[in-house]
Amino acid sequence: MKLLIGDKNYSSWSMRPWLLFKHFGIAFDEILIHLDQPGTNAAVLAHAPKGPGKIPCLIDDTGLAIWDSLAIAETLAERFPQHALWPRDPAARAHARSVSAEMHSGFGELRSHMWMNIRASFPGKNATPGVLADIARIEAIWRDCLDTYGGPFLFGEFTIADAMYAPVVMRFNTWQPALSETSSAYMRRVMAVPAVKAWIDDAFSETHAVAYLDECR
Structure with a gap:
């Protein structure tokens, strides 16, 4: 899986799913795309042409694009039930x-x-x-x-x-x-x-x- 993120200094939305990957030891490739550049949107679309061109964006092993930090978090919780990404209770x-x-x-x-x-x-x-x-x-x-x-x-x-x-x-x-x-x-x-x-x-x-x-x- 690949995770498209923005600059770590500024991108609050990118921080959320990245932390989940790292904390729970889920393997992924990180692709950092600088924010506020003329080519930012195009760079995202080059990786995820069916999405809205926004980051963060997860591209899974089938090529499916999942964007929005909460949607990515829910996807990880669903696909990796061995990890308690949400509370078990x-x-x-x-x-x-x-x-x-x-x-x-x-x-x-x-x-x-x-x-x-x-x-x-x-x-x-x-x-x-x-x-x-x-x-x-x-x-x-x-x-x-x-x-x-x-x-x-x-x-x-x-x-x-x-x-x-x-x-x-x-x-x-x-x-x-x-x-x-x-x-x-x-x-x-x-x-x-x-x-x-x-x-x-x-x-x-x-x-x-x-x-x-x-x-x-």
């Missing part, structure tokens, strides 16, 4: 799907004002009322999951839900909003996961830059 699995879908479709203020840039540092910036409301909701999700399932991750062991929120951890590390100790401790645990550390290391070794994402606006 049905009630916990439904809960994990709910908070993952909420992350997937929501938190527009946070996405717009606190984008992912692992190499940057914008402490205290862009903390608009809308962003603070999003952060409060994320902290409530994290606290509820950790209290309910006992940690160290949202549903005990690292699952798709943690991969879905890993880019939020990257954002919080860059923008440094005020957070509870519960949230800060969860962030430290996520950043210590070997797959997450590998992604961060790769982000710092990249040289391609996207100017508008490197400036706090």
Whole structure:
């Protein structure tokens, strides 16, 4: 299988499925396509001509293209049932799907004002009322999951839900909003996961830059 991803410094959507492949030891070939380039869309379509030209995109061993981070995560969970990508317990699995879908479709203020840039540092910036409301909701999700399932991750062991929120951890590390100790401790645990550390290391070794994402606006 091949996974098309964007720059590790910026591509929050790419980070999610990549972490799942790495954490669960699922073999794949990584194809990195730089973001915000004139040929970005064409490069994606060259590998997956039947898709929308967006990344991340998984191309399986039959040539089928699966795009969108949550769709890729569900595909991996379906094809590799020996790994607990979702919690085994049905009630916990439904809960994990709910908070993952909420992350997937929501938190527009946070996405717009606190984008992912692992190499940057914008402490205290862009903390608009809308962003603070999003952060409060994320902290409530994290606290509820950790209290309910006992940690160290949202549903005990690292699952798709943690991969879905890993880019939020990257954002919080860059923008440094005020957070509870519960949230800060969860962030430290996520950043210590070997797959997450590998992604961060790769982000710092990249040289391609996207100017508008490197400036706090």
